[in-house]
Amino acid sequence: MKLGFSQAEEDFRTECADWLQGQMAGEFADIKGIPGLNDEIERRKEWEQQLAAHKWSCIGWPEEWGGRNATLGQQVIFAEEYARAGAPGRVNHIGVELAGPTILAFGTEEQKARFLPGIAGGTQIWCQGYSEPNAGSDLANVRTKARLDGDEWVVNGQKVWTSLAHYSDWIFVVARSEEGSKGPKGITFLMMDMHTPGIEVRPIRQINGDAEFNETFFEDARCPADSLIGTPGDGWRVAMGLLAFERGVSTLGQQMGFRNELDAIVEAARANGLANDPLVRQRIAKAEIGLRLMRYGALRMLSNTDPSQIDGAALTYKIQWASWRRDLGELAMDVLGQEGEITEGEDYEWSMLPNMFLFSRSDTIYGGTNQIQRNIIAERGLGLPREPRGDR
Amino acid sequence: MDFTLNDEQRMFAETAQTLFADTCTPDHWRKQMETGEARDDARWQAIVETGFTLLLLPEAVGGLGLTELDFALIAEQAGYVALPEPLVESAGVAAPMLASLAPDHEALSDPSATIAIQHPSNPFVLDADLAAAILLHKDGEAYLATPDQVTLTREQSIDPFRRLFRVDWDPAKATALGKVDWDLALDRAALFCAAQGLGLAQRAVDMAVSYAQERQQFGKAIGTYQAVKHHLASAQVAIEFARPVVVAAAADIGNCDVQARARVSHAKLVALEAAEKAARASIQVHGAMGYSWEVDVHLFLKRALALTQNWGTPNFHRSRIATRMFTQPTGPDQTFARETENA
Numbered sequence: 165m166k167l168g169f170s171q172a173e174e175d176f177r178t179e180c181a182d183w184l185q186g187q188m189a190g191e192f193a194d195i196k197g198i199p200g201l202n203d204e205i206e207r208r209k210e211w212e213q214q215l216a217a218h219k220w221s222c223i224g225w226p227e228e229w230g231g232r233n234a235t236l237g238q239q240v241i242f243a244e245e246y247a248r249a250g251a252p253g254r255v256n257h258i259g260v261e262l263a264g265p266t267i268l269a270f271g272t273e274e275q276k277a278r279f280l281p282g283i284a285g286g287t288q289i290w291c292q293g294y295s296e297p298n299a300g301s302d303l304a305n306v307r308t309k310a311r312l313d314g315d316e317w318v319v320n321g322q323k324v325w326t327s328l329a330h331y332s333d334w335i336f337v338v339a340r341s342e343e344g345s346k347g348p349k350g351i352t353f354l355m356m357d358m359h360t361p362g363i364e365v366r367p368i369r370q371i372n373g374d375a376e377f378n379e380t381f382f383e384d385a386r387c388p389a390d391s392l393i394g395t396p397g398d399g400w401r402v403a404m405g406l407l408a409f410e411r412g413v414s415t416l417g418q419q420m421g422f423r424n425e426l427d428a429i430v431e432a433a434r435a436n437g438l439a440n441d442p443l444v445r446q447r448i449a450k451a452e453i454g455l456r457l458m459r460y461g462a463l464r465m466l467s468n469t470d471p472s473q474i475d476g477a478a479l480t481y482k483i484q485w486a487s488w489r490r491d492l493g494e495l496a497m498d499v500l501g502q503e504g505e506i507t508e509g510e511d512y513e514w515s516m517l518p519n520m521f522l523f524s525r526s527d528t529i530y531g532g533t534n535q536i537q538r539n540i541i542a543e544r545g546l547g548l549p550r551e552p553r554g555d556r
Numbered sequence: 557m558d559f560t561l562n563d564e565q566r567m568f569a570e571t572a573q574t575l576f577a578d579t580c581t582p583d584h585w586r587k588q589m590e591t592g593e594a595r596d597d598a599r600w601q602a603i604v605e606t607g608f609t610l611l612l613l614p615e616a617v618g619g620l621g622l623t624e625l626d627f628a629l630i631a632e633q634a635g636y637v638a639l640p641e642p643l644v645e646s647a648g649v650a651a652p653m654l655a656s657l658a659p660d661h662e663a664l665s666d667p668s669a670t671i672a673i674q675h676p677s678n679p680f681v682l683d684a685d686l687a688a689a690i691l692l693h694k695d696g697e698a699y700l701a702t703p704d705q706v707t708l709t710r711e712q713s714i715d716p717f718r719r720l721f722r723v724d725w726d727p728a729k730a731t732a733l734g735k736v737d738w739d740l741a742l743d744r745a746a747l748f749c750a751a752q753g754l755g756l757a758q759r760a761v762d763m764a765v766s767y768a769q770e771r772q773q774f775g776k777a778i779g780t781y782q783a784v785k786h787h788l789a790s791a792q793v794a795i796e797f798a799r800p801v802v803v804a805a806a807a808d809i810g811n812c813d814v815q816a817r818a819r820v821s822h823a824k825l826v827a828l829e830a831a832e833k834a835a836r837a838s839i840q841v842h843g844a845m846g847y848s849w850e851v852d853v854h855l856f857l858k859r860a861l862a863l864t865q866n867w868g869t870p871n872f873h874r875s876r877i878a879t880r881m882f883t884q885p886t887g888p889d890q891t892f893a894r895e896t897e898n899a
Contacts, residue, residue, distance in 0.1 A: 236707065298773075300843050301774075301843065305774075326755060334767070370847055370848060370849060371854035413805035444871070447779050490836075498865075498870065502678065502679050502869075503727070504714070505714050505720070505865055507714070508713075509712075511712070512711075518714065522714075528840060529843055551781065553774040553775055554780075
């Protein structure tokens with residue numbers, strides 16, 4: 165057994181770190197460390213294009229589509245160095261991590277040629293049209309309708325919690341294309357231009373005051389008949405394939421960001437004297453234990469070459485990190501004490517730790533709630549019987 | 557010790573409950589957040605007319621001369637609606653303190669006036685700009701000033717309704733009131749924070765229960781699923797066990813000794829832990845809705861957070877409990893000493 169990374173991987177780490185830190189000290193210093201995804205959009209888009217120009221925008225993709233064919237280990241290393249350098253949250257993470265891999269896995273050659281260069285090049289920002297008012301945890305209950313009219317799909321309905329829809333260029337939409345169908349059957353996976361007439365976006369304000377997600381309305385919005393991935397009625401398979409990207413290994417590299425947050429808590433505790441308080445020290449130590457736990461869990465997954473085993477372990481990762489970070493948010497506020505109650509400026513704008521506390525209230529909800537994760541672990545991982553569903 | 561409430565106490569609590577249910581609805585919150593107004597004048601007037609602002613004041617200064625337990629019941633109801641106005645800090649903490657120092661002060665003769673308090677344990681002062689008078693502290697002594705005699709800097713709280721101010725002031729421009737028992741003010745405030753915590757917690761649970769009954773996923777109300785209902789059951793357990801601690805702390809607060817103080821601290825810890833637990837569960841049960849500003853649960857999360865960190869942090873209150881344990885005699889004949897005395 166060998167923990168850690170090979171020499172070749174360490175060399176790759178140095179290459180990533182040198183380039184990223186150079187950028188964050190130079191041309192893009194103005195957006196180093198900015199929180200969230202909602203401001204400095206134009207600069208963030210320029211940053212995406214800079215990443216693309218140096219082949220860092222989608223390193224896990226095949227070389228012919230702008231990637232580096234990077235291994236899982238290299239992708240994790242890049243994500244770590246990205247966070248360490250303080251590079252800003254990526255406006256096109258949905259394009260690079262979800263839409264692109266889905267098109268690569270399920271799309272036609274024509275679709276690859278049409279969409280992948282824009283995603284890799286940082287010029288096409290994507291969002292995800294999955295959840296609806298009545299289809300959250302029960303995603304298969306989507307009601308948004310897609311009807312084929314001649315050589316066009318006509319889409320009607322509503323999506324919700326559409327992150328970044330307000331500045332996205334494209335959306336992938338899970339829509340019901342067979343009248344009267346129920347559950348996972350009769351669903352089609354469409355890709356639509358967000359500038360299409362009939363698509364309207366309304367921001368939703370979050371509890372941290374920001375508005376990164378939206379309601380997205382479709383009223384007779386049209387797209388060409390060949391906008392689908394897979395075949396009509398077979399969209400659920402594509403949608404689930406995409407979810408595997410979302411819940412799977414793409415989050416393995418996030419521990420560096422968590423490390424930054426825990427370090428900020430330690431700094432705050434040092435500054436206000438709570439670092440000498442035995443109770444606080446215990447809780448900080450507990451957070452450190454949880455972080456290392458995830459770290460070794462991730463390294464284990466990376467060192468396992470059997471994909472089926474990686475998938476089994478990956479089932480447990482979402483609930484682990486989400487619960488850990490929710491607790492981290494509470495620890496941060498206890499360390500900040502009364503200073504954590506007040507904003508940075510006059511507006512409802514938050515410095516890193518209080519914002520992390522508020523944002524982390526959503527970690528155990530988005531991308532599959534803790535309750536759904538436990539169901540998945542129990543039903544798919546342990547083979548327990550499925551919880552009875554009311555309608556099917 | 558008697559944990560039952562008398563008719564008068566029940567009546568006050570019910571009056572508060574009805575008044576707040578009518579005048580502090582989600583529509584009221586939203587309107588007040590939109591306009592940014594500090595007070596809902598109609599609501600404040602109704603509160604004043606019920607006598608809640610006079611409840612803890614001695615009869616000699618025109619008050620009702622009731623007890624901390626009576627006021628705690630009102631505070632609990634204030635928590636249940638995340639009341640924006642500073643009823644609890646003004647009428648529950650600052651006004652009784654002022655009455656003990658300057659019973660003839662004119663601010664006490666106007667039941668609609670509020671009094672703000674700067675306490676050594678808090679960096680900020682709630683609603684200082686609208687107060688008829690601000691109690692200030694320096695070197696253990698109390699001073700009194702009006703808002704125009706001090707410099708106020710507004711700070712935005714995580715809680716959209718908490719109007720906080722940094723107060724800079726010059727003792728030469730304020731009225732000196734002499735030595736005062738700041739600990740009693742802290743005890744009262746901590747007790748009423750605890751009482752509010754019970755209300756916050758119950759509201760968070762109630763909101764989640766009604767959502768879980770309506771919201772359908774997989775063809776059923778989500779409250780059907782054990783994964784959801786167990787969250788709410790656990791939160792309710794925390795509330796039920798916190799409530800008697802709050803009552804016990806209120807009944808005993810006048811003793812101002814190490815036992816009474818530990819009991820107040822215990823109440824603040826468990827009631828606000830219940831509130832945090834309930835808010836966390838409520839957000840989770842509401843799913844993504846719970847993370848949106850529109851669905852009011854965040855108000856209870858944020859109020860709970862603010863009350864937890866003010867009027868003594870959890871660390872401070874745990875250390876007061878530890879003080880009781882390490883300074884009081886131990887042994888079988890000493891166990892639960894105060895309960896035996898009061899039985």
